[in-house]
Amino acid sequence: MMQTVDVQKYLDLMSEIKQRTSVIDAFLSGLSNAIFKATTIESTYLQYRKILELIALGSLVAQKDIFSRAYKNFAQYWNAELLIKDMERLNPLFFPEPINQVPSKRPGVMMDLQPRTEDFLTRDDLVKLYKKCGAIMHAGNPYGSTVDYGYYEKMAGYWRDRIVNLLSAHRIRLIGDQNLYLIQMGAPDQPPTHTVFCIKK
Numbered sequence: 001m002m003q004t005v006d007v008q009k010y011l012d013l014m015s016e017i018k019q020r021t022s023v024i025d026a027f028l029s030g031l032s033n034a035i036f037k038a039t040t041i042e043s044t045y046l047q048y049r050k051i052l053e054l055i056a057l058g059s060l061v062a063q064k065d066i067f068s069r070a071y072k073n074f075a076q077y078w079n080a081e082l083l084i085k086d087m088e089r090l091n092p093l094f095f096p097e098p099i100n101q102v103p104s105k106r107p108g109v110m111m112d113l114q115p116r117t118e119d120f121l122t123r124d125d126l127v128k129l130y131k132k133c134g135a136i137m138h139a140g141n142p143y144g145s146t147v148d149y150g151y152y153e154k155m156a157g158y159w160r161d162r163i164v165n166l167l168s169a170h171r172i173r174l175i176g177d178q179n180l181y182l183i184q185m186g187a188p189d190q191p192p193t194h195t196v197f198c199i200k201k
Contacts, residue, residue: 006061006062006174006177007062007174007181007194007196009061009062010058010059010061010062010172010174010181010183010194011183011191011192011193011194013054013057013058013061014054014058014167014183014185014192015191015192016054017051017054017055017163017167018185018188018192020047020050020051021047021051021160021163021164022188023043023047024044024047024048024156024160025160027040027043027044027156028044028156028157028160037149037153038147038149041136041149041152041153041156042136042137044152044156045132045133045136045137045152045156046133046137048129048133048159048163049130049133049134049137051163052126052129052130052133053074055095055096055121055126055163055166055167056070056074056083056084056087056094056126057070057071057074057087058094058096058172059087059091059093059094059095059172059173059174059175060087060090060091060094060175061174062174062175062176062177063175063176066090066175070086070087070090073086080126080127080128080130080131080134081127083130084123084126084127090175091173091174091175093172093173094175095123095126096166096167096170096171096172096183097115097170097171097172098115098116098120098165098166098167098168098169098170099113099114099115099116099169099170099171099182100113100114100115100116100169101113101114101169102114113169113182116165119161119162119165120162120165120166121159121162121163121165121166125162129159132152132155135147136152164185167183167185168184168185169182169183169184169185170182170183171183179196179197179198180196180197181194181195181196181197182194182195182196182197
């Protein structure tokens with residue numbers, strides 16, 4: 001089993017995601033803005049790109065050297081398919097597994113955990129959104145296709161909800177660790193928490 005400090009590093013990444021999601025929420029609600037509409041939308045998708053990188057890198061966080069190499073690749077390239085394939089090579093179970101928590105009918109059990117089957121960010125969604133984030137970060141070509149800010153604005157809330165549904169309660173496997181970790185993001189003003197499920201060999 002990983003040391004508590006290793007799991008805490010993952011929880012720290014989830015805390016950062018919560019903070020970046022709060023920035024997105026402020027933009028979407030109109031509470032905050034980046035002076036004019038285009039820069040507000042761009043700033044929103046910058047947060048999405050950072051969140052996607054944290055999701056992809058999370059399962060590697062317990063292995064400093066591997067995490068550092070993967071992080072360097074994210075910093076240098078934006079080919080989402082290649083980056084995700086690299087994550088899968090390092091940890092085939094890198095992607096979080098979203099969980100629904102439902103009231104249990106079993107005596108003495110408060111909640112049952114069931115796999116979430118819809119309305120969450122999938123691995124393919126991550127690749128798609130990462131590409132969209134990369135595209136909006138480049139200046140538009142006045143002689144060619146321009147950025148469709150209306151599309152990005154319309155989809156911003158959709159992507160926010162898919163990410164929240166993925167991470168609100170999810171299971172992960174950290175690289176080098178055979179155990180399962182249930183991660184619960186908790187209330188906005190609370191830090192994420194974890195529960196360990198030990199897998200017997």
